[in-house]
Amino acid sequence: MRVLVTGMGGHLGTRVAQFLEARPDVEAVAGFDFVPPRRRLQRATFKRVDPRDRDRLVEFVLDFAPTAVAHFGVYEPAARMSPRAAGLSTEECTVNALGAAVRAGALERVVVRSGIEVYGRGPGRPEVPDEQAPLEPTTPFGRTCLEVEAHAAGVARRHDIPVAALRLAPVSGSRAPSPIGRLLRLPAVPVPAFADPPFQLLHTDDAATAMLEAVVRGAEGAFNVVGPGAASPWQAVRLGNRIPVPVVGPGWLVARTVADVAGSPVPPHVLELVRADRVADGARAIEEFELRDMIPTQEVVADLYAWASVTSLPGSGAAEAQTA
Numbered sequence: 001m002r003v004l005v006t007g008m009g010g011h012l013g014t015r016v017a018q019f020l021e022a023r024p025d026v027e028a029v030a031g032f033d034f035v036p037p038r039r040r041l042q043r044a045t046f047k048r049v050d051p052r053d054r055d056r057l058v059e060f061v062l063d064f065a066p067t068a069v070a071h072f073g074v075y076e077p078a079a080r081m082s083p084r085a086a087g088l089s090t091e092e093c094t095v096n097a098l099g100a101a102v103r104a105g106a107l108e109r110v111v112v113r114s115g116i117e118v119y120g121r122g123p124g125r126p127e128v129p130d131e132q133a134p135l136e137p138t139t140p141f142g143r144t145c146l147e148v149e150a151h152a153a154g155v156a157r158r159h160d161i162p163v164a165a166l167r168l169a170p171v172s173g174s175r176a177p178s179p180i181g182r183l184l185r186l187p188a189v190p191v192p193a194f195a196d197p198p199f200q201l202l203h204t205d206d207a208a209t210a211m212l213e214a215v216v217r218g219a220e221g222a223f224n225v226v227g228p229g230a231a232s233p234w235q236a237v238r239l240g241n242r243i244p245v246p247v248v249g250p251g252w253l254v255a256r257t258v259a260d261v262a263g264s265p266v267p268p269h270v271l272e273l274v275r276a277d278r279v280a281d282g283a284r285a286i287e288e289f290e291l292r293d294m295i296p297t298q299e300v301v302a303d304l305y306a307w308a309s310v311t312s313l314p315g316s317g318a319a320e321a322q323t324a
Contacts, residue, residue: 002028002106003215004064006097007072008046009033010080011176012113015208016070017044023216030064032057033073034089035080051075051093061100068215069101071112074148077141078179078265087144094148098155107161111214112152114165116200116224117142117269121276130281131167131222139269149222156220164219166210166285169202169226169297170270170278174306176204180273181304182264184236190255190274191233193246197277198230203295203303213289223289226282227297233274239298240305 003020007013008031020029021042029044036048045064049056051073073093077083094112101107119129120138137143149165156163172178180201183189202225210225237244247255252275256266272278285291295303 001026001068001215002030002064002066003068003070004061004066004097004101005029005031005044005070005072006051006093007031007033007074008044009035009037009048010072011038011204012171012207012211013037013070013072014039014041015204016072016211017041019208019212020044020070020215025216028064030060030066032060051089051096054092054096057093057096058100061097062104065104065106066101067106067108069098069107069110070211070215071097071110071148071152072211073097074113074145076178077267077269079177083140083267087140090144090148094151098152102155102159102161107159109162109215109218110152110155111164111166111211111219112148113211114145114149114167114222115141116167116169116226116278116280118146118149118167119280121272121278127277128279128281129224131224131284139267139272141267141269162218162220164214165222166207166214167222167224167280168207168210169200169280169282170273171204171207172201172300173204173303179265179267179270183259183266183270183274184240184242184301184304186242186259186262186264188243188245189233189237190247190252190259191237191244192275193248195275196232196234197275198232199273199278199297200226200230200280201297201300202227203300206291206294210285210289210291213291217289219288223285224280224282225285225291226280227300228294229296229298230279231297231301235298236301239301
C-alpha cells in the first residue's frame with residue numbers, strides 16, 4: 001500500500017503515520033498539513049501545504065499516487081484553527097485531496113475521520129446512537145463531519161471504492177490540542193447547574209489504531225469509535241481539582257465569553273457536550289477492528305491533567321540565569 005495521510009501535522013495524523021511506517025505491507029507513506037509533525041517520522045514524506053492551496057495540494061497527491069487515503073484533514077473548530085478557517089480548510093482538503101487521489105489512478109480504499117457529532121442532540125434522538133441512528137447534526141462541526149462523509153460516499157459510488165467513516169468521540173489527552181481539553185483545564189469550569197450529562201472521550205492512540213485497522217482491512221461503512229465508559233462535567237471538574245461554576249440559561253453566554261477571554265474558546269459542539277451529552281454505541285468498531293484494551297473515558301480525562309513539571313538541565317539558559 002501507498003498511504004496518503006491528510007492532516008499529517010496534527011497529533012492524530014502523525015501517530016497514524018508512525019503506525020503505518022512500522023508495517024512491512026506499507027510501501028510508502030506521504031502526507032501534508034499546514035504545520036509540520038511534532039513527532040519523528042522515519043520514512044514518511046511530509047510536505048507543508050495549506051489545505052486551502054488547491055494547486056500545491058493536488059500536485060503533491062498526484063505525484064504520490066496513493067492506493068489508500070487516511071483522511072485526517074477534518075479540522076475541529078477551535079482546536080488548531082478558528083471555526084471559520086476550520087470549516088473552509090476541511091471542505092477544501094476533502095474535495096481536493098480525494099479528487100486528486102482518484103485522478104492519480106491507483107486508489108483502492110479511503111477512510112475518513114468523522115465524529116459522533118453527526119447524530120446531534122435533542123428530542124426524538126436516541127440517547128446512545130449506533131451507526132443506524134438518524135444523522136441530524138445540531139452544531140456546525142457535526143454538519144461539517146456529515147458533509148465529509150457525504151462527499152466520500154459519493155466517491156465510493158462513482159468509482160466503486162470502499163469508503164469507511166470513523167465517527168470518533170472527541171479526541172483528547174494531555175498532548176492533543178482540543179477545545180474540550182482546554183475548557184476542562186481552566187481553573188474554574190462552567191458546568192450545568194441542574195444536570196450532569198455523560199460524555200465519552202477517545203484517546204489519541206485508540207483513534208489512531210482504529211484508523212490503521214480501517215485502512216489495512218479496507219473497511220467500508222460507518223463506525224462509532226468511542227472510549228469505554230463515560231464521564232460527566234462535574235466528575236471531570238472534581239478529578240482535575242478545578243472549581244465548578246454552576247451555570248443555567250443565559251449564564252452560558254457569559255461563561256462562553258469568559259472562557260474565550262481566558263484562551264479557551266467554546267465552540268457549539270463543545271457547549272452541546274457540556275450541556276446535553278455526547279455518547280454513542282461503539283460495539284461495531286470494537287468487533288470489526290478487534291480493538292482491545294481501549295483507554296476508558298475517565299482515564300482520558302485524568303490524562304488531561306497529567307502535565308509534566310519543567311526541570312532545568314545543567315547548562316541551560318534557566319540554570320545559567322539562576323547562577324548569574
